Amino acid sequence: MIVSAYHLVDTAWVIEDAITKGAAPETCLEFTGRFLAMLDSALLGLETTERQRSDACSPLPSA
DSSP: OTTSOHHHHHHHHHHHHHHHTTOOHHHHHHHHHHHHHHHHHHHHHHHHHHHHHHHHHSOOOOO
């Protein structure tokens, strides 16, 4: 929630609810795989944003 990744939070709740309700392990594993793919995508987006921010703040090369 801190980084506004509400879709990740929602997916985590779905996994927790499935576990609580006794869903089949295969179902929980499938949900977890989807969550991990979403997390990888979100982290890649953060890395790209941070890299762009760093590039924008870098000093200009001397002429």
